Structure formats: C-alpha cells, structure tokens
Amino acid sequence: MKNHKARAERTDCEKCPLREIKKFRDFGPDELEFVSNFKKGELHTDPGATILVEGSNNPHIYTVLTGWGFRSKLLEDGRRQILNYIMPGDMIGLQGSIMGEMEHSVEALSAMTLCVFEREYMMKLYEKHPDLGYDITWIAATEERILDEHLVSVGRRTALERAAYLLAYLHQKATAVGLAQEECSDLSITQQHIADTLGLSIVHTNKTLRKLAQKDLIIWKERGCEVLNVKGLLQVAGWEGMPEKCRPLI
Amino acid sequence: MKNHKARAERTDCEKCPLREIKKFRDFGPDELEFVSNFKKGELHTDPGATILVEGSNNPHIYTVLTGWGFRSKLLEDGRRQILNYIMPGDMIGLQGSIMGEMEHSVEALSAMTLCVFEREYMMKLYEKHPDLGYDITWIAATEERILDEHLVSVGRRTALERAAYLLAYLHQKATAVGLAQEECSDLSITQQHIADTLGLSIVHTNKTLRKLAQKDLIIWKERGCEVLNVKGLLQVAGWEGMPEKCRPLI
DNA sequence: CGCGGTGTTGACAGGCTTCAAGCTGTGTGG
C-alpha cells in the first residue's frame, strides 16, 4: 500500500492527460511502457521559480505536464532576452543533455508540474525505440523552426508587428494544448516579459500594446492579456500562423 | 572503368577530407559504411545559387562538403532575415525532412559541394544506427543553441556589439573547419548580407563596420572582411565565443 | 501605513532608417 501511495503522487504515463489531446500522436503500448519507465518522477514548482540555470549542469530532462514558463539568456550587464515559451508537451533540458552545460535558463510563469527523465537513459531510448529517437529530433527541429520565426520577428518586424506576432503565437500555442480557452486570460505575464521577448524597452512595449488595444485586438489585464481577435493580430504581424500538425510527446 | 570514373566524380565517404579534421568525432567502420550507402550523390553549385527554397518540398538532406552559404527567411514585402550560415560539416534540409515543407531558403555564397541524402532513409538510420540518430539530434540541438545566441544578439545587443559578435562567430566557425586561415579573407560576403543578419539597414551596417575598422579589429575588403583581432571583437561583443567541442559529422 | 511590483504617460535624446548622391571597379556592347 505504501508503494501505491507513492505512485499516486505522480501522474501515470498511461493516464497522462496530455495524451487525450488529439494534437499529440498516438503511442504504441510498448512505447508507452518504455517512457513510463524512463520517467523518474515529477517536479512541482511555484510561479516565478527558476527551473534551470544558465551555466549549470543538470542531469535531467523534463517534459511540461501543466503550467507554463520561458527560456531566457542574460548578457553580462543584465540585459535579458527571452528565447521561447514552454507549455504542456514541450521538452526542456535537451540542450543541456547534449551540450553538457545549460546555455539558457528556464523560469516558471505559473505553477508547473514537469515529468523528470534521466539524461543517462537517453542513449537507451535511441537504441530500444528508434521512433522515439526520431521524435526527439522532431522536437529539436521544431524548436529550431520556431526560433527561426522569432529571429525574423526581432530582426525585421516593427514593434507593432512583433507584438502582434508574439501574442498570436502565444495564443495559438496555448489553445492548442488547452492552456487557454478562446482567450489568453489565464496566462499570467508582465509587460517586462513581453519587452524582453520582443527586444524592446518596457516603455515602448507598453505604448505598443496600447496601440493593439486601441485596435480592439487585445485587452491588457492585470498581468496578462485577453486576445480578442487572433486573425487581426496575424494580419498586423503579416504572419500565417503556426501549422496545425500532429506532434510527438515524450 | 566507367564505374570507376563515375565514382571518381564524387568524394568517397571513406576518403572524406572533413574526417581528417580532428574537430569531428571518429566513425566506426560500420557507421562509415552505412553513411556511405546513405549518400546518394553530390550537388555542385555556383556562388549565389539557391539550394533550397522556402515553401518547397525537397526530398533530400544535405551535408556541406566545401564552400559556404546561409539560411534565410523572407517577409511578404521582401524584408529578409538571415538566420544562420552553413559551412563544411553542417547539415541542411533536416527541418524540411521533418516538417515536410521547407520553412526557409538556403543560398550559396561561394561555389559549394554538398553530399546528398534521401529523406526516406532517415528512419532506417535511426533503426540501424541509434548513435547516428543521436548525432542528428545533437546537430539539431546545436543549431538551436546557435539560434538562441543570435536571438540574444539581435534582440539585446547594440549595433556595434552585434556586428562584432557576428564577425567573431563567422571567423571562429570558419577557422574551425579550415575554411579560412587566420583571416576571413577568402569568405565572400556583402554588407547587405551582414545587414540582413544583424537586423540593421545597410547604411547603418556600413557605418558600424567602419567603426570596427577604426578600432583596428577588422579590415573591410571588396566583398568580405579580414579579421585582425578576434579577441577584440569578442570583447566588444561581450561574448565568450563558441565552445570548442568535438562534433559529429554525418 | 509604507513599500515594492506593475502599468501608464509625457518629454527629450539618440540610435537607426530612409533618402539621396557620388565613388569605385567590373563587365558588356558599340
């Protein structure tokens, strides 16, 4: 019975709520069993918690189960760039696993639960389940694709376009995994985060967000925003939006 | 004899000049044989040639054997962002292979030769050689790391810092694979390319490069620049440089 | 109550873009 209780503290992979979402590809029973054994535990964090630190050496890989956060890097004088956001189904720590040392930090924006995997078992995954290995490459390549898009945004779009792009991106990403309904309303974030993502100052970010609000595309609320018109945002950004593809889930 | 001549047109993987470079990890004989069969041919391009087009669906994956080029994306109105540069040992087309459609273009800056692989054999690679599968994930994760760094640069560094970062990056990357000796001199590139990488206008890029030249860090020549002082560039950029790690080569 | 975090706004300065013109070297065709 003790064992049973210990297991009850974690979500069984067999009952993983994320697998209910049709956006994630189906697993065979043997894959499910392997991943279930691969999973070493769960990590629960508070909002604002730092999960991984730039320069550290963490022996784990994580998959987000609930909540959301972001990856970021710092320059020596404190300037911060937010690289991407992480939401349920996303994997973090892969870079650290492969490069040895984390090259970026990860922070939670809400309370989060993460599935914990051991780096060391990575090689076994590739040996026993080539399709899962392919999935991990898929995940890395997709993250790369998103970063490409962000780089275009920061490099070549105007402040208004960038902001519209980011909010549309977050909205699409969140709704795809059920983090938000039609609105971004329950996604807690400050304008400082937005600014550090867009590569803008906080003052100009504020003024830019107000312009989007004036166009009735969003409503900024305390620590977050509600998206009123995704299509409008996409149009302002000059962006097609993300392809709705089936994706793997480790 | 005909066969022999036909084979002579391509570089045998067993005699691949890149494998001489100690920066690339050693291959076992069975890995070498597999990759050798995986390789379907070679592609030779002129300077300025477009190798992959955004939105197209190309059934190949490539590894750069000689020369260099870049990946880029366009906005609808023609604004261009260069995402990263490709040099010997780099793999391109992986995203297309996994996402189906290319989300960026690839152009040659010099004459190039590329090893051609078939997408379809990818899965077999994962099945037969898990370590090669892991290598491909390694490559994708590393590209992601570089993009993180570029994003920090474009988002948070000043024009001067950005330019210094980029030139130091290119210099390090090129010397690591023997593309350049101590100078970048034989790397042909225009200031328009630099501008599209940094997210700056060409006019301001020109003025920024002159500032670097005034500091005796570089000398701009016709279609390219010579790096006089890498450490100085790194210092201006506030960047540590790239870790000199052993890397895989497919 | 004071305090810190967040959001808002105005004024001003400066970095960067745009416009415009001119220079150089290369190639093409008369």
Add this chain to the structure above:
DNA sequence: CCACACAGCTTGAAGCCTGTCAACACCGCG
C-alpha cells in the same frame, strides 16, 4: 577604345522609431 550599366561601398542630411528619464496611479501585502 570608350560609353554605359550595374553592383557594391561610402557619406551626409533629415526625420522617425525607440530608448531613457521621470513622475504618477494602482494594487496587494507586511
């Protein structure tokens, strides 16, 4: 041979976008 076009580089001037500084409102919290 020269004229011409073109691509790349350079420079100056004007103006806008964005950053910085500063002040204030609001809110939750100790």
